[in-house]
Amino acid sequence: xxxxxxxxxxxxxxxxxxxxxxxxxxxxxxxxxxxxxxxxxxxxxxxxxxxxxxxxxxxxxxxxxxxxxxxxxxxxxxxxxxxxxxxxxxxxxxxxxxxxxxxxxxxxxxxxxxxxxxxxxxxxxxxxxxxxxxxxxxxxxxxxxxxxxxxxxxxxxxxxxxxxxxxxxxxxxxxxxxxxxxxxxxxxxxxxxxxxxxxxxxxxxxxxxxxxxxxxxxxxxxxxxxxxxxxxxxxxxxxxxxxxxxxxxxxxxxxxxxxxxxxxxxxxxxxxxxxxxxxxxxxxxxxxxxxxxxxxxxxxxxxxxxxxxxxxxxxxxxxxxxxxxxxxxxxxxxxxxxxxxxxxxxxxxxxxxxxxxxxxxxxxxxxxxxxxxxxxxxxxxxxxxxxxxxxxxxxxxxxxxxxxxxxxxxxxxxxxxxxxxxxxxxxxx
Numbered sequence: 001x002x003x004x005x006x007x008x009x010x011x012x013x014x015x016x017x018x019x020x021x022x023x024x025x026x027x028x029x030x031x032x033x034x035x036x037x038x039x040x041x042x043x044x045x046x047x048x049x050x051x052x053x054x055x056x057x058x059x060x061x062x063x064x065x066x067x068x069x070x071x072x073x074x075x076x077x078x079x080x081x082x083x084x085x086x087x088x089x090x091x092x093x094x095x096x097x098x099x100x101x102x103x104x105x106x107x108x109x110x111x112x113x114x115x116x117x118x119x120x121x122x123x124x125x126x127x128x129x130x131x132x133x134x135x136x137x138x139x140x141x142x143x144x145x146x147x148x149x150x151x152x153x154x155x156x157x158x159x160x161x162x163x164x165x166x167x168x169x170x171x172x173x174x175x176x177x178x179x180x181x182x183x184x185x186x187x188x189x190x191x192x193x194x195x196x197x198x199x200x201x202x203x204x205x206x207x208x209x210x211x212x213x214x215x216x217x218x219x220x221x222x223x224x225x226x227x228x229x230x231x232x233x234x235x236x237x238x239x240x241x242x243x244x245x246x247x248x249x250x251x252x253x254x255x256x257x258x259x260x261x262x263x264x265x266x267x268x269x270x271x272x273x274x275x276x277x278x279x280x281x282x283x284x285x286x287x288x289x290x291x292x293x294x295x296x297x298x299x300x301x302x303x304x305x306x307x308x309x310x311x312x313x314x315x316x317x318x319x320x321x322x323x324x325x326x327x328x329x330x331x332x333x334x335x336x337x338x339x340x341x342x343x344x345x346x347x348x349x350x351x352x353x354x355x356x357x358x359x360x361x362x363x364x365x366x367x368x369x370x371x372x373x374x375x376x377x378x379x380x381x382x383x384x385x386x387x388x389x390x391x392x393x394x395x396x397x398x399x400x401x402x403x404x405x406x407x408x409x410x411x412x413x414x415x416x417x418x419x420x421x422x423x424x425x426x427x428x429x
Contacts, residue, residue: 081110
């Protein structure tokens with residue numbers, strides 16, 4: 001019995017990238033023999049055309065390398081991918097040039113799925129500004145074939161970190177249990193396999209060597225990790241956007257700390273606090289046509305704001321609503337990221353960046369002031385519903401329903417989206 005019985009029976013093969021096809025007529029086609037012309041006609045995908053153009057429109061595959069490709073793609077399950085999506089076009093291709101071109105396209109499609117994801121995150125979710133790998137796969141395929149290292153090249157394209165391997169092993173084990181259920185697997189087991197496949201894909205979207213010093217916020221789990229020189233120096237709970245006001249997936253530098261910040265109320269919620277009584281209760285005033293909340297411990301940003309540079313007006317900050325950090329579901333903000341013990345975290349960042357004295361002085365003034373960081377710290381905001389904690393695979397609820405967008409893009413069967421939890425009505429961003 002096939003392991004992936006929960007997958008759709010027929011998956012659409014990967015589409016080619018946009019761009020020039022490499023096909024042509026007239027002088028550019030002169031000088032090619034019949035075999036080269038046939039190969040040029042068969043290589044309609046622009047990536048395959050670039051691959052063959054670089055090798056002078058000569059065929060690329062031998063029986064040995066074709067067998068090696070079939071074996072490599074046969075291991076697609078380890079990555080939460082369906083091998084038939086890559087192998088079917090080979091089986092359907094005619095002999096000769098069409099078969100050679102089909103092999104090259106299958107190799108490039110599988111290589112792209114491993115190297116940077118089978119789907120394009122920017123087409124699934126907007127905005128999406130996280131860096132994505134962009135290797136030269138046509139040149140890599142040519143070198144791998146020339147040196148007889150196709151399997152090793154393909155295997156090295158996927159993420160090589162321990163977390164990816166742990167998620168991969170968990171996915172393979174889930175599929176083994178599905179097969180053992182003999183056609184009647186529990187719904188929870190199918191859901192687990194689906195979630196793992198989706199999150200393996202998300203990890204393939206990410207750059208392989210992120211900055212050694214950075215801040216990662218997993219908005220699916222509402223957790224922050226501070227990496228210092230390649231070591232996870234700190235981890236803490238955060239509160240992120242509620243459904244309908246989701247925290248976007250961004251890469252954005254932390255460039256300064258704001259002590260005792262004021263808060264300019266967005267137009268979208270201005271009506272909720274514009275009465276004189278509400279403004280007095282929340283220590284607000286009109287400034288240049290905007291409602292501004294004064295500095296202080298009851299300010300919606302708390303006593304520290306971590307300023308990020310992005311077009312979405314997303315940042316990290318303190319909050320007076322401390323009780324939210326005790327909730328198991330911490331999707332309760334209006335989109336920004338509230339940090340547990342934000343003052344302690346700000347002190348840690350300031351000390352590591354050599355500006356602790358300036359930060360302490362700024363905080364002690366009680367007035368809004370800013371401390372630039374000498375070296376901006378990259379911050380990545382991403383949504384992952386399966387991750388590894390101390391060697392253990394953890395799966396959290398898909399609060400945003402974003403897993404379904406990725407699953408459908410991967411060709412998995414549609415299923416009902418989770419109902420959004422009731423929103424938490426508080427004032428802060």
